[in-house]
Amino acid sequence: MAEDHQMLIDGVKSFFEYDEDISIIGSVNNGEELVKLVSLKQPKLVITDIRMPIMDGIQATKIIKKKLPHINILAMTMFDQPDAIKQMLVAGATGYILKNSGIKMLSKAIITVASGETFFDPNVAFNFMNDYIDDNVTIGKSDKVVLSNREKEILNLIAEGKTSRDIAETLFIAKTTVDTHRKNMIRKLDLSSGNELVKYAIDMKYQF
Known part of the structure; x- marks a missing residue:
């Protein structure tokens, strides 16, 4: 997991500490360290923010997918702008979730993307992802739906x-x-x- 806010990392780790299906095996605070960690531990799934110091999540995703294409990547970020979403998808991410979506949706996203399927937060900009979303894609469900x-x-x-x-x-x-x-x-x-x-x-x- 890569995130420059340690408090968020600690919160996610705490939530999944006793989860039988999900285990956080490592965390870093920038994209460069993420690439190194993934190369070393080769997890089934990578969770990464977009904006991070030294190397952002988009560049880190490109490098990881080029070296280890079998690893699935889930973007977890505050960015709901079309350009950011497209760049992460083109880089190789198969999941996109907003940080304010809640831990339960994160859990669903992790399980879905880790299994090789695609997952999207319901509140991201669908209008700009028609090339990526079809009937085989899982769309998260949220009690708080934000319409433009x-x-x-x-x-x-x-x-x-x-x-x-x-x-x-x-x-x-x-x-x-x-x-x-x-x-x-x-x-x-x-x-x-x-x-x-x-x-x-x-x-x-x-x-x-």
């Missing part, structure tokens, strides 16, 4: 009975963009269909 300002706008317009074409004309954006936002909100809110999204929008009308 644009998603809130669209949700309120859905509650007013507007179609995707109507919304596109109202907001001066493409209909395909509206459809993408709808799809992403269904994922984030853990809904099963567009009809459920409409019902949710009506129930939540004017609360955003």
Whole structure:
């Protein structure tokens, strides 16, 4: 595990101390030390932040995946910006979770990514990862779902009975963009269909 805030490392270690399925076998505070630690211990999974001193998590991930491609990498960070997410995925990470998502979701992410599958925090910028997310990807579930300002706008317009074409004309954006936002909100809110999204929008009308 690589994280420049020792308090967070200590907290994660403490939580998993008696876990039968997850064991933290080492921790460091920068990317350079992470590369050395992984080369030495070759764990099944690496958890790394993005911003760290000496070497960041993106560069460390690139080096680790080049040397040891079988090792799975989970990004745990505060960055929800599209560029940061894309860079980590291109570097080789197969999991992305925000630090404020909670320890239970971290546990789920660790188990999922360690098994060779892909995991995404429900609150990351889905709009910029359509090339990475499909039906085989696990999306975490959270009690606290954060919708973007644009998603809130669209949700309120859905509650007013507007179609995707109507919304596109109202907001001066493409209909395909509206459809993408709808799809992403269904994922984030853990809904099963567009009809459920409409019902949710009506129930939540004017609360955003």
